[in-house]
Amino acid sequence: IHGPDFAVAIIKVILNTHISENITEIQKKYINELVNDIKNKKQESFGLFEALNDNDFQEQFLAFSQSIYAELPNYPLIHDFIKYRIWPIIVHQQHLEGMFNKYDLKTHPNMSINLQESRMQLSEPKPLEISLTQEKLSEIRLKNKRKRTIIENNSINNEESATEILQ
Structure with missing residues (x-):
């Protein structure tokens, strides 16, 4: 939804390219966050900053930032970047969350202490004492x-x- 807005911030901060004076509030927030990240030496872009060195990618990125309703398949280089660089990170994060949710005890403050302790004991990883x-x-x-x-x-x-x- 806010992909083009984020692209405007990248263009302004990273590429130092002049953009229109009609900057939205969301774009201002993205610009401020990027400036703060650079000041704090947080420059992990998952390869986006490097990809912007390619003229074809940069051209599509500029067009993407100016679009009102951006459909990623219309920008194949950006689409591939997201598909192969960003999407696996999101999927991996969801897998990790699922693993942690599996071990979440979900005790409730209204449960008796005995019930909470029983759930804790049942959830403990124990080796099998018998084969x-x-x-x-x-x-x-x-x-x-x-x-x-x-x-x-x-x-x-x-x-x-x-x-x-x-x-």
């Missing part, structure tokens, strides 16, 4: 099946007892 084998898995499944059978039998007996009381 899982097919035999051990079968044994665990058999124990769980026996527990379910006992619970089902108890519920049947409870139903029979309740029926006898009512009769």
Whole structure:
């Protein structure tokens, strides 16, 4: 949305090219930020400043900055720059955020202390204390099946007892 506005700021600050006097507030903010970054020696541009040394790229960049409704495919050099230099950074950032969100406990202040501690304990990375084998898995499944059978039998007996009381 603000690509051309940012391009105007780059042209003004980096290329020292005169631009029209009708500078928008957003363009002023971008210009001030760029000036502050340069003063603070923050000049990481992901290769944009170097790419502007190419005359064809610079020509497209100037045209892009003057466009009102810029569609990147109309500027193939800028489109390729964003596609191969900027877009992977954004995608990588989203992957990192996803990884951190995976380990976010999402505890809430209204949760009891015990519940918060339980969530912390469950989220701790722990090495497996036992090695899982097919035999051990079968044994665990058999124990769980026996527990379910006992619970089902108890519920049947409870139903029979309740029926006898009512009769």
